[in-house]
Amino acid sequence: MKTLFITGTDTGVGKTHVSSLLLSAARAAGVRACGYKPVASGCERIDGELRNEDALALQAAAGTREPYAAINPYAFEPAIAPHIAARQAGVTIDLGRLTQGAQQLEARHDWLLVEGAGGWLVPLNEQASFADWVAAHGWPVLLVVAMRLGCINHALLSAEAIRSRGLRLIGWVANELPPAQPQVDDNVRTLEQRLDAPLLARLSCGAAGAMAGDGLLQGLRARLPAR
Numbered sequence: 001m002k003t004l005f006i007t008g009t010d011t012g013v014g015k016t017h018v019s020s021l022l023l024s025a026a027r028a029a030g031v032r033a034c035g036y037k038p039v040a041s042g043c044e045r046i047d048g049e050l051r052n053e054d055a056l057a058l059q060a061a062a063g064t065r066e067p068y069a070a071i072n073p074y075a076f077e078p079a080i081a082p083h084i085a086a087r088q089a090g091v092t093i094d095l096g097r098l099t100q101g102a103q104q105l106e107a108r109h110d111w112l113l114v115e116g117a118g119g120w121l122v123p124l125n126e127q128a129s130f131a132d133w134v135a136a137h138g139w140p141v142l143l144v145v146a147m148r149l150g151c152i153n154h155a156l157l158s159a160e161a162i163r164s165r166g167l168r169l170i171g172w173v174a175n176e177l178p179p180a181q182p183q184v185d186d187n188v189r190t191l192e193q194r195l196d197a198p199l200l201a202r203l204s205c206g207a208a209g210a211m212a213g214d215g216l217l218q219g220l221r222a223r224l225p226a227r
């Protein structure tokens with residue numbers, strides 16, 4: 001499978017962190033990998049152009065020569081829900097354009113990591129959500145879970161919604177962000193029992209990047225059909 005979609009239990013849970021680890025590991029292993037952040041709200045104006053830190057991080061981790069606009073076609077300044085940011089900017093997010101961007105990157109790389117915005121059901125426009133767009137492509141999904149109070153419910157809801165669209169939850173990552181969660185081992189075990197998808201990595205805060213990325217990449221490769 002050429003393309004992987006990275007979602008999370010919420011915004012700020014580590015999707016970009018995990019994607020960057022994977023892209024760096026893939027690059028080190030000689031895989032031509034690229035990140036794609038099709039829709040980003042929360043951008044800075046740099047030399048007159050809107051730039052999003054996730055898209056810049058993915059671009060840097062992959063070490064790709066792809067221009068910024070190829071990695072992030074829709075960039076909005078305020079850090080608000082994408083469909084609202086788009087509406088404020090007088091833009092309608094066109095799923096066809098998102099697909100075209102993905103196809104162009106797929107044609108030039110061995111592996112494409114697509115990072116969503118926020119969580120699984122984030123709307124893109126008045127009709128469609130990110131989940132609808134991913135379902136139209138049938139991409140496997142990796143779920144990043146921030147190990148915080150409430151994460152069991154968020155993770156189980158996300159997994160159910162991913163599968164309800166006929167998609168494969170290829171695995172999940174337990175991201176142990178500060179503040180440390182009490183009983184984190186019990187929480188991880190509960191999710192291992194209930195998610196019915198493999199735990200690909202447990203990342204501690206500031207986990208040694210290269211090692212964590214390598215382990216994750218190996219786990220994913222074992223589960224992705226060979227190309």
Ligand SMILES: Nc1ncnc2c1ncn2[C@@H]1O[C@H](COP(=O)(O)OP(=O)(O)OP(=O)(O)O)[C@@H](O)[C@H]1O
Pocket residue numbers: 008010011012013014015016017018054116117118175176177203204205206207
């Ligand atoms: N394992 C980790 N160790 C240290 N810092 C981390 C870890 N995971 C995430 N972070 C930090 O936590 C913050 C949120 O992570 P990240 O930006 O990857 O989340 P996200 O899910 O991509 O958010 P968004 O919804 O905005 O795209 C960032 O500052 C990131 O560097």
Ligand SMILES: [Mg+2]
Pocket residue numbers: 015016017054115
């Ligand atoms: Mg991100």
